[in-house]
Amino acid sequence: MGEILSFWFFATLSVGCALLSLFHKNVVHSAFALMGTLVGVAGLFLLLGADFLAMTQILVYAGGILILILFGLMLTRPEPEERKLGRIWGGIGILGAGTLLFVERVGDKPWFVQAKDLASPEPTVREIGLELLRRDSWLFAFEFASIILLAALVAAAFIARRRFNREEIE
């Protein structure tokens, strides 16, 4: 019962905030509403017993990515005309296509999973760590992804750094 209550709370929070961020006129308000969505999704992960994923969702998305989005919005002075309804309809079209693809792929899987006991979810950190770092498991994919991300980081630093002409300095 507590699980169902929490499910409805988090589901309402995430869907409501997603709709708010989609239809609000003020872009900065939309970005702040995204926080509710991200936290709500983290709560849903927690209900499914994925504690590590839920914490990572909050730390990375709400604490990191969302702040980057807010920085981008606050420093670039967004134009009010950018919120045209046509774009929203385009987004709804893409969402519909995505939903169709999703249903086609995983539609036959069981939808209603029994929520885990909230008081003591099984810790998943150990399994995730072992899966990521075992040679016969996901080690290669994990290291490959970290190399790609490192390359992206170096490239971003290279593009963003200030360039000096040799003549200017001298």
Add this chain to the structure above:
Amino acid sequence: MGIVQFLSDLLPETIPYWALVLLGAGIAFAIIIAFVSVVAIFSVWLERKVAGHIQSRLGPMYVGGWHGWAQSIADGIKLILKEDVILTDADRPLFKLAPCIVLGTALAAFVAVPFAPGVVPADINLGVFFIVAVSSLTTIGVLMAGWGSNNKWSLYGAMREAAQVASYEIPLGLSLMMPVMYFGSFSLSQASEMQAGWGGLHWYIFSDSFWIAIPSFVLFFTAALAETKRAPFDLPESESELVAGFHTEYSGIRFSFFFMEEYAAMYLMSAIGTALWFGGWNFPGLYLLEGTALFTPLAIAVFVVKSMFLVFVMMWVRWTVPRIRIDQVMALGYKYLTPIGLFLVLVASVWEYIKFSMMGV
């Protein structure tokens, strides 16, 4: 035993389960907010006394009689009674929501603090990770306050805060990896239990990994100071440059929310430091009382006193070290603390592996 279980034993069975959950959450929230308020009131008084004595003054002396002990209570009443000013040009919904989010996230993080064996609001397996993740949400509340105030200085302060906190989360997270590797668990209560012993020699800072524990604690403490926006990293509210930073436009009870959040965050970071490095509720000789009714209150007292000592060290640092520039803050975070943290993680993992495989500890 969870609080919901306790309530369902206590109350008649006709009460539905969801009401018990809500009631339990309400009671836990009331206890946490009372504790945080008392900690904040005491810390404000302590901060003024510490500041006074470090600067060869006395600090508050009159209100309440003995060393001005009632000064911050009087200040709190004054803040509650003050007019609640909302600017006409402010972004009203954001301006009103920001203090609630800032204080709410700080209170939510208290859920995982282990005060004594069994005395922890929710014994989460990922306690350390939970506290770091939830505290990172404070930044969004601060950005909200800065933007909602519609004021240049507020926005600058909020931007600085966001940049600083997002940067120092990396060394903070890395510094927490060393104790996590030593204990083999993210759980704060499990870490405290593993440091139990007749003396203090089982505390992580005095253990066989002490040569990793000491630098990792220095790293943690530096990152925690930046994370809680304390001097020498108090650039988000540096009064000589930004008036008061992100809370310039706030007054009355909303301002006191930001103030409480600062002291709550300080206590929270000190509590993590206590639970992971300084043995949590353990104290030499306390094991003799185990099983008696005195044990739990004394364990709570030991934990609170230890973390208040770390809060005191934070105040000591504030009145000793001058504020550094914003580029120096960023350089310290990215060029020094992060590489040191990565190096320590490497050394600690090799050392724990050697201990595990060769000595079988």
